[in-house]
Amino acid sequence: MTADAAARVEQLRANLAAVHERIARGCAEAGRDPGAVTLVVVTKYFPASDVLLLHRLGVRHFGENRDQEAGEKFAEVRRALADAGEPDLTLHFIGQLQSNKAAHVAGYADVVESVDRAKLVTALAKGAHAADRRLQVLLQVSLDGAASRGGVLPEQADEMADVVAAQGLLDLRGVMAVAPLGADPDEAFARLHDVADGIRARHPDADWISAGMSGDLEAGLRHGATHLRVGTAILGSRPSLL
Template identity: 45%
Template sequence: MQSTPSLADRLALVRSAVADAVREAGRAESEVTTIVVTKFHPASLVRELAALGVTDVGENRQQEASEKAAELADLDLAWHFIGQLQSKKTRAVLAFASAIHSLDRPSLVTALGNALEPGASVDAFIQLNLTDDPARGGVRPVDLEPLAESVLATDGIRMRGLMAVAPLDSDPRAQFARVRKLGERVQRMAPDATDLSMGMSGDYRAAILEGATHLRIGTAITGNRPVAG
């Protein structure tokens, strides 16, 4: 029976595949940050990842993320909040997150600005909804510029660019090309907002080929989520 790949093996495999895709795209490896998504996994796994050289970790639930960040405060990690964010939880997320990837409505932008301490700042990505389902997180492309204007008018929020998830029933590369073009619209308003947070375990190669700067990779590295007892 073939043994299950270890965490180190899975991480090495993804790192190699990312490097291959970056070369295929004619880009530099320094242009792409791999965020390891550790939701539902214990803090001990994050500590193992840190020992393997991982510096960027993604979480999508505030309470779970806050607890892990507190337990792992001795590590030099950059925590990325990638889940849907309730306005009332912005202050709690700001306590640990260096970047928020899910700005999707003006009220959240206002709440985030109000929660920031004077002189403090946070990196932020506007999340796009690439589906026809309004219940999904993200702003519709037609509403992108007004939301970007709201972000740019709020002190302390550094707009990095766009975040998106490719719909399951679509060609991911075509969707990521769409995000790249929408990003060019934002850059006309904010020339420094050049980043694209897109690409997950099953489609990160396509994302890299379309200009992704931040990948959010979970199970390909961490393995399946633990089964609740």
């Protein structure tokens, strides 16, 4: 390992430890078991080398939101893991997804967290069928009433959940949301929890709540988050795209 790689792995190790400590404290305050919370490390814009270093540090869930980047990066990562005889990983697609790219995403992602319309559900199901693989799905819920920015409105979530559940190769696992900019994350995630309860009453296996990022993960934990999507707090500021 080069000196730069050694320094990077120590930086990632320290940042991971700090985030795990925040999760432990947040769970203790909420009376929850930290073992029931999954950390999804968001690696968008960061290289495959960082993914492999994080995997070496025990991370198994990763998040990406750009199809071309994610597809190429994680094909490389999975080849490297297979060649080394290392365990596989779980890839979460977390960004807004165009229907014409859904089939491609269904071929390599394990979880799609941003499902918000019937056309996308149909496209993902076709892609899963073509790839002969199951796909876990979360409904993205809009908590600011602006579905144009991604997310199904809370009052339409039950209907969309039924649409997903009707597809044979899609497994409805729960809900995801981002706290609106400038909003109280506790209020936002409390509403998401209510939506999740309504869906789970109809679909008992849909028990995931993906809520909370680097700046508000504690609020997510207070309101039942089972999955946290953390990037900056672990990887640092995104690298320059120039």
